[in-house]
Amino acid sequence: MARGRICGYSQGGGGAMGRRGPLSFLGPAAVWGGLLGLSVYCAEGPAGFKPFLNLEALLLVVGGTGLALNVAYPAGEVWRALARTAAGSPAGDEEEARRWGEILRHGADSAVGMGGLGTLLGMILMLSSIEDVSAVPRRMALALAALFYGLLLSEAFFVPLSRRVRGPDLTLRLPPPGGVYRRVTHPARASL
Numbered sequence: 001m002a003r004g005r006i007c008g009y010s011q012g013g014g015g016a017m018g019r020r021g022p023l024s025f026l027g028p029a030a031v032w033g034g035l036l037g038l039s040v041y042c043a044e045g046p047a048g049f050k051p052f053l054n055l056e057a058l059l060l061v062v063g064g065t066g067l068a069l070n071v072a073y074p075a076g077e078v079w080r081a082l083a084r085t086a087a088g089s090p091a092g093d094e095e096e097a098r099r100w101g102e103i104l105r106h107g108a109d110s111a112v113g114m115g116g117l118g119t120l121l122g123m124i125l126m127l128s129s130i131e132d133v134s135a136v137p138r139r140m141a142l143a144l145a146a147l148f149y150g151l152l153l154s155e156a157f158f159v160p161l162s163r164r165v166r167g168p169d170l171t172l173r174l175p176p177p178g179g180v181y182r183r184v185t186h187p188a189r190a191s192l
Contacts, residue, residue: 033156054145057118061149064114069107078103085161097165104162108154115150119143 040048069078081100084091091097122143129135 051141052145052148054142054149057122057142057145057149060118060121060146061111061114061153064117065107065110065150065153068110068114069103072106073103078107082161085164088164091165101162101165104158104165108158108162111150111154111158113150115147115154118146118150122146 037049040052077099081103085100085104091100120143122139122141126136126139126143129139
């Protein structure tokens with residue numbers, strides 16, 4: 001197999017450009033998160049982070065995403081896909097790599113969906129208590145924070161992890177150009 005880099009991941013070699021370590025996908029996320037945090041801190045000071053901390057929204061998005069994953073897939077398989085992919089371990093075979101990618105993409109979709117659900121819930125609560133003007137900002141904050149957490153969990157965690165899913169030959173699995181997959185039937189199953 002030719003050595004080279006595919007989307008930032010080495011197929012072999014070593015050295016400074018070698019295989020990345022566990023949780024290396026968080027590097028770019030940490031840089032962007034640090035820049036975002038620095039801009040909030042410069043604009044608002046330490047109190048500027050308080051609006052981004054909403055426990056209700058966080059529990060709704062993280063708990064809902066976990067529940068959606070555990071309803072769709074066995075819990076052990078979800079945890080194995082998360083842990084082994086984050087650690088950079090290759091899947092045992094092609095089918096396992098495909099399944100892990102499917103689980104992680106479902107997690108990304110669920111996180112965005114739970115963020116949207118939290119937004120709707122916050123809007124319903126806000127509009128149901130419109131006569132109490134003091135409750136409107138808190139409910140609106142729930143709505144926007146849930147969407148923020150859903151997008152953050154999806155785009156900064158699940159999507160990068162799903163792009164790291166690798167098969168036993170240590171190559172990164174990417175969609176083909178144009179993003180269109182075609183179904184290939186194994187010759188042994190074609191006769192069934």
